[in-house]
Each structure stands twice: as C-alpha cells, then as structure tokens.
Amino acid sequence: MHVLVIGAAGMIGRKLTQRLAADGALDGRKIAELTLTDIFEPTAPKGFGGKINIERSDLSRTGAAAALVAKRPDVIFNLAAVVSGEAEADFEKGYRINLDGGRSLFEAIRLENQKDGYRPRVVFCSSLAVFGPPFPKLIGDEFLTAPLTSYGTQKAIVEMLLADYSRRGFFDGVSIRLPTICIRPGKPNAAASGFFSNILREPLVGLEAILPVADTVRHWFASPRSAVGFLVHAAAIDLSYLGARRNLIMPGLSATVADEIEALRSFAGEKAVALIKRVPDERIIKIVDGWAEDYEPTLALSLGFRAESSFGEIIQAHVEDELEGRTA
Amino acid sequence: MHVLVIGAAGMIGRKLTQRLAADGALDGRKIAELTLTDIFEPTAPKGFGGKINIERSDLSRTGAAAALVAKRPDVIFNLAAVVSGEAEADFEKGYRINLDGGRSLFEAIRLENQKDGYRPRVVFCSSLAVFGPPFPKLIGDEFLTAPLTSYGTQKAIVEMLLADYSRRGFFDGVSIRLPTICIRPGKPNAAASGFFSNILREPLVGLEAILPVADTVRHWFASPRSAVGFLVHAAAIDLSYLGARRNLIMPGLSATVADEIEALRSFAGEKAVALIKRVPDERIIKIVDGWAEDYEPTLALSLGFRAESSFGEIIQAHVEDELEGRTA
Structure with missing residues (x-):
C-alpha cells in the first residue's frame, strides 16, 4: 500500500x-x-x-x-x-x-x-x-x-x-x-500549555522548570506515543459503524498538576520535584482557566482507541522514547 | 439606516x-x-x-x-x-x-x-x-x-x-x-415536508390534499409570519449576552399531524377535514422518520424570540396573511 x-x-x-x-x-x-x-x-x-x-x-x-x-x-x-x-x-x-x-x-x-x-x-x-x-x-x-x-x-x-x-x-x-500532548519533547516554548510538559521533561534531565499555575489545575493528556497510536489505529479500523459522525474525541488522562508532580516524585525522587519553581503568571492562569478539564470519549473507546491511564505511564513513555531510558 | x-x-x-x-x-x-x-x-x-x-x-x-x-x-x-x-x-x-x-x-x-x-x-x-x-x-x-x-x-x-x-x-x-415553515403559501410542491402545509392550506380553500404519513408524526413548526418576526427581532436585539455562541434554535410548536387536523376541524369544520385523503407513501414515511420531533430553544426564548403556541394560531396567521380572512 x-x-x-x-x-x-x-x-x-x-x-x-x-x-x-x-x-x-x-x-x-x-x-x-x-x-x-x-x-x-x-x-x-x-x-x-x-x-x-x-x-x-x-x-x-x-x-x-x-x-x-x-x-x-x-x-x-x-x-x-x-x-x-x-x-x-x-x-x-x-x-x-x-x-x-x-x-x-x-x-x-x-x-x-x-x-x-x-x-x-x-x-x-x-x-x-x-x-x-x-x-x-x-x-x-x-x-x-x-x-x-x-x-x-x-x-x-x-x-x-x-x-x-x-x-x-x-x-x-x-x-x-x-488531547494535550505531554510530554512534548524539545525545549520549553512560549505556548501557554507548555508548562504541563516542562515541569516533567526538564527535571527528568536535571534542569529547572517554571510552574505558572496552581497544583489543582486539571487537564486532559496523552503521550506523543499514544497520539501516534491513535493515528495508526484510525487508519486501520472499520468506520462504517460510525455512520456520518466521523469526528472523535480521543481518549486521554484527566489529571491535575499535582498528579504530574506526584508521578515525577515516584519516578525521579524529591530532587527532581525540587527543580519545579512556582512562579504564578496571571496571563497563563487566565488562559488555562478557559480550558476543559475532562472528557467522555465513548465513541473512540468503543472503537478501541486507548491512551495512558496514569502520569507514571506518560513519564515512562517519554523516558523510553526520548531519553533512551536514562534520567538525571 | x-x-x-x-x-x-x-x-x-x-x-x-x-x-x-x-x-x-x-x-x-x-x-x-x-x-x-x-x-x-x-x-x-x-x-x-x-x-x-x-x-x-x-x-x-x-x-x-x-x-x-x-x-x-x-x-x-x-x-x-x-x-x-x-x-x-x-x-x-x-x-x-x-x-x-x-x-x-x-x-x-x-x-x-x-x-x-x-x-x-x-x-x-x-x-x-x-x-x-x-x-x-x-x-x-x-x-x-x-x-x-x-x-x-x-x-x-x-x-x-x-x-x-x-x-x-x-x-x-x-x-x-x-423551524419547518407552515403553512407555506402557494401550490403543493414536491418537497418531502410539503404535506404538513398542504393538508391545511388546500382544505381551507375547498381543495383536496394528500396525507402520506401517519397522524402520530410529530414535528417542529412556525408560521411564515413568525419566521419574519424572528428575522426582524434578530436584527434589533443586543447579542453581546451570547458571547461567541451566535447560532440559535428558533422557537416553534412541537405538534403532530393529528394536532394539525384537530385545529383544522375547529377552524373550518368536518367538511374541510374530509378533504384530507390518506395515501401512505413509503418514501416520505422513511424520510420523515429521520427528522427531529422537538427542541428546547432556551437561548432564543431568553432573548425574546417567540413563535405560535398552537396550530389554531398558525391557521389564523395564514388566513389573515394569505386569504384576506376568507376561507372556503
């Protein structure tokens, strides 16, 4: 083909x-x-x-x-x-x-x-x-x-x-x-959603990262590996069951910043968590406040699309795919 | 202006x-x-x-x-x-x-x-x-x-x-x-929804009309007068309250074919109702089966849009606007 x-x-x-x-x-x-x-x-x-x-x-x-x-x-x-x-x-x-x-x-x-x-x-x-x-x-x-x-x-x-x-x-x-892709590889960027990735990716390699919002902020995530998995799965499955409704919410993990930090602590210890610096940013707080927190992707789940179910898995995928298994 | x-x-x-x-x-x-x-x-x-x-x-x-x-x-x-x-x-x-x-x-x-x-x-x-x-x-x-x-x-x-x-x-x-505009003025046409108007408009002037579906079919209606009223109202009201959601379901009357027939009977008597000929049409039955029956136009109602609340009012509007008050 x-x-x-x-x-x-x-x-x-x-x-x-x-x-x-x-x-x-x-x-x-x-x-x-x-x-x-x-x-x-x-x-x-x-x-x-x-x-x-x-x-x-x-x-x-x-x-x-x-x-x-x-x-x-x-x-x-x-x-x-x-x-x-x-x-x-x-x-x-x-x-x-x-x-x-x-x-x-x-x-x-x-x-x-x-x-x-x-x-x-x-x-x-x-x-x-x-x-x-x-x-x-x-x-x-x-x-x-x-x-x-x-x-x-x-x-x-x-x-x-x-x-x-x-x-x-x-x-x-x-x-x-x-979903919001996390952990995005590369350098910290100016995107308002960047911190969700930064606070994990940077500490995993011993670098500081800025957290501009509260720990209680909840959002919807999947790893780059899952995103690729969605695309490949979407290319292969029988869609006739969907009829005319072809636009699917992909599965993801609804999690808070606190969930991210706890997963980082479990994976890389207190020294990694200590690299997260809390610097509230009113502009980003306001943008993020307008984002949705949770989804119910019933159609996609029924078609067999799957994402991570914990931030531990998301960190694991990043370390395997981007860091060849090594952390700081 | x-x-x-x-x-x-x-x-x-x-x-x-x-x-x-x-x-x-x-x-x-x-x-x-x-x-x-x-x-x-x-x-x-x-x-x-x-x-x-x-x-x-x-x-x-x-x-x-x-x-x-x-x-x-x-x-x-x-x-x-x-x-x-x-x-x-x-x-x-x-x-x-x-x-x-x-x-x-x-x-x-x-x-x-x-x-x-x-x-x-x-x-x-x-x-x-x-x-x-x-x-x-x-x-x-x-x-x-x-x-x-x-x-x-x-x-x-x-x-x-x-x-x-x-x-x-x-x-x-x-x-x-x-909503579906009823009673549409003019002649019966080939539109699948035409019968909703035909079974009122034609008997009101002493002509026969074909009813191709069951009395129990329910649909959502407003008169041409209401449609014009919606347009004029939409041109005048303050829309800032809506924010970015600018697409409004207009109010209408959820009614059955039986409701139409009863309103015709009240308005024009048994001789008008007798002009409705029941000729089931599988093609039209199937099309109409895929149409919605009822709506909840909360936003539009809150902005003051109003439609008829009975088929009696819809017939009255038609007789005033199209027939100069005269029926057969």
Missing part, C-alpha cells in the same frame, strides 16, 4: 513516519510506498524498506493537493496546520492553511473519486479546540462545537467537510481530536 | 421586505434605504417611502459581495440558499452558493471593517438541518451539529464562520435556525 503523510515535518508527523517505517505495514498490509510532505522538507525515517518520496508542498496552493492525490495513496494522514497562536494572530493565513488547505485535499480526492471510484482512508488530525466554554463537567461526543479561537473554528469546519465527503462516499474519513 | 436583504426574491425574503417596508423602521430607526438582491430580480415592496435599490447578484461571483458591502448597509439579512434537495443533487453548486457565497459576504465585510471599523449587524438564515440523527428526545442549544445532508453541512459551516467573524469583531452576527 501507499501511505501519504501531509505535515510530516512536525513533531507528531516525524514520530508517525518513524512508526510507519518501523512497522513496515499498516492494517496488516505491507507499506510499499511512503510519501512525506510538508511546507518544510521532511526527514526520511530510518529503516524503511519500501519506496520513499519526500516532497515540499503547500496544500493551499493551486494544484498541490491534486498532485499528491494523483498518485492514489491508499491512506492519507493530514497533520498539516498553522498552530493556534499563529491562526489567531494571522487571520488570513490561518484560514488559508487550515481551512482552504484541508478543503483542497478533500476536493482533489473527490475529483479522483469521480473518475473511477478511488476512495482512500483519510485520517485528519483535529483538536479539542473545536470546543469552547462554558463546558459541562464532562464533554461527551454529542457536545456542540463552539470554538473560541479561529484555529478551533478551522478544525471544526474541516471536520464537518470530512463528515460530508465521507457520507457522500468520496473517501472514508475520520477526524481525531488529540 | 440602510438595510440589505440578500435572497429577497424567495418566499421569506418577499415577506421580510414587505414587513420592513410596512414598518418603515427597524430597531426604532427609520429605514432610509433598502437594497434587495437575489439571483432572480426581486420585486419592490409596496408602500416604502425611502430609497430602494433592486439588484440581481450572485454572492459566489467574484466582486459581487464587495459591491453590496461597499454601500455600507447597517443591517444585512442573508437568506440566499440553494435548497436541501438541490444541494444534495448538485454537490458543487450547493457548496458554491451556500458555503462560498456566505463566506464571500463575510470576507467582504471583514475587508471593509479593516478600513475603518465598519461593523454591521448580520442576520443569517440557517436551518435545523444542521442537526442529524440519532436525536435525543429534546434537542437543546448544546447538541452537536452532525448534519446528514450537504445542505445542513453548508449551513453549519457558515454558522461557525459567522461565530468566529463575530468574535473577532468584524461584524455583529447571529444565525437563526428556522
């Missing part, structure tokens, strides 16, 4: 292509060809035996999606996006990349479908930003999508297009709404 | 412009100028004292929205749409008119807004087709939009754009999701 990964240069994209290369198969079928594309040139994964195509492309450019789809990939992962902060700062760019880019992919597939019934699996990486407050205690599969960001709006619109194009039979699509 | 009505040649559009002309004012302000546009040339309403502009235009054409918005209307009603059956039969046309047309209007307003803060009220005529089964017993303001038609998808997407553009301050928008 031929697998296309759009947005292959991003953090999840790199991990997904590495996993596909390592498995060499998807849904029990050998991956003969792998096409990786992004605005930046993606890196070829190690150890892949099949044919590999590396391409720079921007889906929002005329003809770009058609060129990718003309090669008739069996499975298409769309992970390409302008992130939340940028989509809010640059209105036109956010709509162009996140909405028009996503729609142009769907249109390119539809036009191929009209020729001879070509009907690939499409896995769209969506976000819990499709939801906006006020929230119920638990957000379920039937809660409305009323986002409070342009990014969330763009994701929700592409989700609706995906559901309609799937219903019409142009492709067989599913959207997966990822 | 200057009021722009897009889709002014349709049934609701004509009734809205007639109401605006008769009132001569909106939200307590005199209507100095009225611009009516549609793909077909709209008719000028009677008795309007201000300046009137009649224009043919297609919002999905480049420059059409910009030309309308350049005149800086204070209130914009967007009622233009390809109907459900046509949007399902012609995928490209439905998306072009219902999605791209709606979006081009919002973009044209945004570009004017960027110049000097121009910020009109926008009232978008949406539909309960944004919802799809399986339904709860009562559909509330927080129920997900998972449509089962391309028309419903297009309406839901424009709703999401309207909410985001309003949140960003480009205009002050609200979407109103109309």
Whole structure:
C-alpha cells in the first residue's frame, strides 16, 4: 500500500513516519510506498524498506493537493496546520492553511473519486479546540462545537467537510481530536500549555522548570506515543459503524498538576520535584482557566482507541522514547 | 439606516421586505434605504417611502459581495440558499452558493471593517438541518451539529464562520435556525415536508390534499409570519449576552399531524377535514422518520424570540396573511 503523510515535518508527523517505517505495514498490509510532505522538507525515517518520496508542498496552493492525490495513496494522514497562536494572530493565513488547505485535499480526492471510484482512508488530525466554554463537567461526543479561537473554528469546519465527503462516499474519513500532548519533547516554548510538559521533561534531565499555575489545575493528556497510536489505529479500523459522525474525541488522562508532580516524585525522587519553581503568571492562569478539564470519549473507546491511564505511564513513555531510558 | 436583504426574491425574503417596508423602521430607526438582491430580480415592496435599490447578484461571483458591502448597509439579512434537495443533487453548486457565497459576504465585510471599523449587524438564515440523527428526545442549544445532508453541512459551516467573524469583531452576527415553515403559501410542491402545509392550506380553500404519513408524526413548526418576526427581532436585539455562541434554535410548536387536523376541524369544520385523503407513501414515511420531533430553544426564548403556541394560531396567521380572512 501507499501511505501519504501531509505535515510530516512536525513533531507528531516525524514520530508517525518513524512508526510507519518501523512497522513496515499498516492494517496488516505491507507499506510499499511512503510519501512525506510538508511546507518544510521532511526527514526520511530510518529503516524503511519500501519506496520513499519526500516532497515540499503547500496544500493551499493551486494544484498541490491534486498532485499528491494523483498518485492514489491508499491512506492519507493530514497533520498539516498553522498552530493556534499563529491562526489567531494571522487571520488570513490561518484560514488559508487550515481551512482552504484541508478543503483542497478533500476536493482533489473527490475529483479522483469521480473518475473511477478511488476512495482512500483519510485520517485528519483535529483538536479539542473545536470546543469552547462554558463546558459541562464532562464533554461527551454529542457536545456542540463552539470554538473560541479561529484555529478551533478551522478544525471544526474541516471536520464537518470530512463528515460530508465521507457520507457522500468520496473517501472514508475520520477526524481525531488529540488531547494535550505531554510530554512534548524539545525545549520549553512560549505556548501557554507548555508548562504541563516542562515541569516533567526538564527535571527528568536535571534542569529547572517554571510552574505558572496552581497544583489543582486539571487537564486532559496523552503521550506523543499514544497520539501516534491513535493515528495508526484510525487508519486501520472499520468506520462504517460510525455512520456520518466521523469526528472523535480521543481518549486521554484527566489529571491535575499535582498528579504530574506526584508521578515525577515516584519516578525521579524529591530532587527532581525540587527543580519545579512556582512562579504564578496571571496571563497563563487566565488562559488555562478557559480550558476543559475532562472528557467522555465513548465513541473512540468503543472503537478501541486507548491512551495512558496514569502520569507514571506518560513519564515512562517519554523516558523510553526520548531519553533512551536514562534520567538525571 | 440602510438595510440589505440578500435572497429577497424567495418566499421569506418577499415577506421580510414587505414587513420592513410596512414598518418603515427597524430597531426604532427609520429605514432610509433598502437594497434587495437575489439571483432572480426581486420585486419592490409596496408602500416604502425611502430609497430602494433592486439588484440581481450572485454572492459566489467574484466582486459581487464587495459591491453590496461597499454601500455600507447597517443591517444585512442573508437568506440566499440553494435548497436541501438541490444541494444534495448538485454537490458543487450547493457548496458554491451556500458555503462560498456566505463566506464571500463575510470576507467582504471583514475587508471593509479593516478600513475603518465598519461593523454591521448580520442576520443569517440557517436551518435545523444542521442537526442529524440519532436525536435525543429534546434537542437543546448544546447538541452537536452532525448534519446528514450537504445542505445542513453548508449551513453549519457558515454558522461557525459567522461565530468566529463575530468574535473577532468584524461584524455583529447571529444565525437563526428556522423551524419547518407552515403553512407555506402557494401550490403543493414536491418537497418531502410539503404535506404538513398542504393538508391545511388546500382544505381551507375547498381543495383536496394528500396525507402520506401517519397522524402520530410529530414535528417542529412556525408560521411564515413568525419566521419574519424572528428575522426582524434578530436584527434589533443586543447579542453581546451570547458571547461567541451566535447560532440559535428558533422557537416553534412541537405538534403532530393529528394536532394539525384537530385545529383544522375547529377552524373550518368536518367538511374541510374530509378533504384530507390518506395515501401512505413509503418514501416520505422513511424520510420523515429521520427528522427531529422537538427542541428546547432556551437561548432564543431568553432573548425574546417567540413563535405560535398552537396550530389554531398558525391557521389564523395564514388566513389573515394569505386569504384576506376568507376561507372556503
């Protein structure tokens, strides 16, 4: 089979292509060809035996999606996006990349479908930003999508297009709404949610980290490994059971900052916990206050999607995947 | 003030412009100028004292929205749409008119807004087709939009754009999701929902009508007069209370076919009821079986939107508005 990964240069994209290369198969079928594309040139994964195509492309450019789809990939992962902060700062760019880019992919597939019934699996990486407050205690599969960001709006619109194009039979699509990814590898960054990862990742290697919010803050998490697992699972399962409702809240762990700290203590001891410095930041406190705390992903669980069930597992996954098992 | 009505040649559009002309004012302000546009040339309403502009235009054409918005209307009603059956039969046309047309209007307003803060009220005529089964017993303001038609998808997407553009301050928008309009004036038509109107409208003037479903079928109704009332009310009220949730289920009457027949009996007697011929139609029975029965429009009620509370009132409105008070 031929697998296309759009947005292959991003953090999840790199991990997904590495996993596909390592498995060499998807849904029990050998991956003969792998096409990786992004605005930046993606890196070829190690150890892949099949044919590999590396391409720079921007889906929002005329003809770009058609060129990718003309090669008739069996499975298409769309992970390409302008992130939340940028989509809010640059209105036109956010709509162009996140909405028009996503729609142009769907249109390119539809036009191929009209020729001879070509009907690939499409896995769209969506976000819990499709939801906006006020929230119920638990957000379920039937809660409305009323986002409070342009990014969330763009994701929700592409989700609706995906559901309609799937219903019409142009492709067989599913959207997966990822939890906050924790522990994000790399350096501390300016994202408001960064501290959730920073307070674990940095102390694990003996570095200080800033905690800008209270210990009682609760949020919804999954590891990068789980995120990749969701994508691979979404590419393989039978979706016909879902009917027209193709947009799924992914499972995650509802946990507090205190839960994170306790897991760090168990894993790396008091000296690691001592590296967390409490520096309240009113701006971040206010942003985080508008985020949902807990979800009830009934549909995804019924389809066999699984995430971590404790922060101990999340730390373990990070240490294995990023630190080759070693901590400070 | 200057009021722009897009889709002014349709049934609701004509009734809205007639109401605006008769009132001569909106939200307590005199209507100095009225611009009516549609793909077909709209008719000028009677008795309007201000300046009137009649224009043919297609919002999905480049420059059409910009030309309308350049005149800086204070209130914009967007009622233009390809109907459900046509949007399902012609995928490209439905998306072009219902999605791209709606979006081009919002973009044209945004570009004017960027110049000097121009910020009109926008009232978008949406539909309960944004919802799809399986339904709860009562559909509330927080129920997900998972449509089962391309028309419903297009309406839901424009709703999401309207909410985001309003949140960003480009205009002050609200979407109103109309109930099934009953009694529709005119001749019986091929729409699957046509019988709800036919079984009242035709007997009221001494003609036979076909009832293709069981008496127990329950649905959600408002009169054309109420639909116009919703639009006018939506143009006038303070929306800031809604925050980013700008898409409202309009109030209606949840009633059965049996309720319709009883109201007809009370109003026009047994001889009118005898004109209803029961001819079960499996195709229509199946379509109607997928429609929702009842709603809980809490937000709209809290904002003062009101519909009829009995089929007696709906018949009365029809006889006054369409038959000059006379029945067979």
